[in-house]
Amino acid sequence: MTSATSFLFFAIHLGCIRAGKSSETFVKLECEEEYHGVYGQQSLLECNVKAVQNVTILTVTWKRVGGDAPLLEYHKHVNASTLGFKFAEPSWNKDNMNVSLLLTNTKMADKGEYECMVRTDSGDATATVSLSVTAMYKSPTMSSSPENCIKQNTDVTIFCNSTGGHQKGLIWWFDEFGTNCTGSAELVAKKTDDTLFSLSSKLTVLKATYSGSTNYSCTVHNTNGVQEGKASFEIPFVCSAGSKDDFASDSTTQWLAPVGFIGSLVIGLLAALLIFKRRSVQRARRQSTFPLMSKSFNIQYLLKNEKCFPIFPRQFT
Numbered sequence: 001m002t003s004a005t006s007f008l009f010f011a012i013h014l015g016c017i018r019a020g021k022s023s024e025t026f027v028k029l030e031c032e033e034e035y036h037g038v039y040g041q042q043s044l045l046e047c048n049v050k051a052v053q054n055v056t057i058l059t060v061t062w063k064r065v066g067g068d069a070p071l072l073e074y075h076k077h078v079n080a081s082t083l084g085f086k087f088a089e090p091s092w093n094k095d096n097m098n099v100s101l102l103l104t105n106t107k108m109a110d111k112g113e114y115e116c117m118v119r120t121d122s123g124d125a126t127a128t129v130s131l132s133v134t135a136m137y138k139s140p141t142m143s144s145s146p147e148n149c150i151k152q153n154t155d156v157t158i159f160c161n162s163t164g165g166h167q168k169g170l171i172w173w174f175d176e177f178g179t180n181c182t183g184s185a186e187l188v189a190k191k192t193d194d195t196l197f198s199l200s201s202k203l204t205v206l207k208a209t210y211s212g213s214t215n216y217s218c219t220v221h222n223t224n225g226v227q228e229g230k231a232s233f234e235i236p237f238v239c240s241a242g243s244k245d246d247f248a249s250d251s252t253t254q255w256l257a258p259v260g261f262i263g264s265l266v267i268g269l270l271a272a273l274l275i276f277k278r279r280s281v282q283r284a285r286r287q288s289t290f291p292l293m294s295k296s297f298n299i300q301y302l303l304k305n306e307k308c309f310p311i312f313p314r315q316f317t
């Protein structure tokens, strides 16, 4: 009883759809209702002709709903297409039921409704699909002011810049201990000519030292808070064109930390051995200077140790 009723309902329902959609029941066009494109990338609006028997396509027309000129048209052997719009199938022909449209370089302005019309030797079909377009922020680039040769206990401004979003985004900051420093940063969002945004956030680290955080990360988020990029930046205490002094005391400890440490230990030990040998020969004549040398070696070790493994996190106010 119930199944009979539902069958009847189904049959009527089906009849209505068929009568409403097209006069011919043999051909239909299967597409998704909604597609999501990304700015600067390809977008595929997929539509396939479905028919109970083999059909031959006579015409295909893709156009914007409300637009006059077709974006892509196939009519017998004559076809026309607007730059940037083509059949998704590389060598499409009239026997190919995949009439999907490909946007080769999606723009923000491509957002909207599209209509696909197909005429075949067994009937016609039309479908409407919509395309939304989003733009993602690119991976941020980071820089500092001063650019390098940063002396300990001086203020450093770090920048985190990103472009490409279609809505105003956010930039968050973290130090190497995972502390959220976003509250101390200043964000400037500008609209570029392309209706896209550029973000620049600056964080000023007061009195930067080795013992504080030397590595800062920033993350870029879209307007809904979804992360779209990340970068990290090491405060450039390194002085590339620096004096001998800077090089010896500052730069090597940063990136060469483990190598430099072990290397200096080995060199130190070798030197100690050499000197020790030489001195021990002289020891018979002179009183040894070994205790003094041993002490200075220890001091150097402690200094290096402290620089390589900073343990006191900076406080942000």
Ligand SMILES: *[C@@H]1O[C@H](CO)[C@@H](O)[C@H](O)[C@H]1NC(C)=O
Binding pocket: 053, 054
């Ligand atoms: C439909 O087309 C396919 C491939 O083009 C072919 O193999 C098949 O025999 C055709 N069927 C009919 C009923 O024409």
Ligand SMILES: *[C@@H]1O[C@H](CO)[C@@H](O)[C@H](O)[C@H]1NC(C)=O
Binding pocket: 074, 076, 077, 078, 079, 080, 092, 093
């Ligand atoms: C459509 O036009 C392109 C060139 O614009 C041509 O290479 C292709 O063969 C044409 N397709 C058909 C089915 O006429």
Ligand SMILES: *[C@@H]1O[C@H](CO)[C@@H](O)[C@H](O)[C@H]1NC(C)=O
Binding pocket: 044, 046, 048, 088, 089, 090, 098, 100
């Ligand atoms: C239609 O063609 C496009 C582009 O070649 C392809 O990505 C898609 O999977 C095809 N759809 C079907 C149902 O074959």
Ligand SMILES: *[C@@H]1O[C@H](CO)[C@@H](O)[C@H](O)[C@H]1NC(C)=O
Binding pocket: 141, 142, 143, 159, 160, 161, 200
């Ligand atoms: C980031 O933007 C700031 C301000 O516009 C600029 O001074 C800085 O050089 C930029 N940095 C990078 C890496 O683009």
Ligand SMILES: *[C@@H]1O[C@H](CO)[C@@H](O)[C@H](O)[C@H]1NC(C)=O
Binding pocket: 172, 180, 181, 182, 183
């Ligand atoms: C970091 O701080 C910002 C601003 O105070 C906040 O909106 C964000 O949720 C924080 N992020 C994390 C991961 O704690």
Ligand SMILES: *[C@@H]1O[C@H](CO)[C@@H](O)[C@H](O)[C@H]1NC(C)=O
Binding pocket: 176, 215, 216, 217, 232, 233, 234
């Ligand atoms: C800085 O920290 C990030 C993680 O927060 C890490 O991926 C990166 O390698 C670090 N950079 C340096 C030079 O240590």
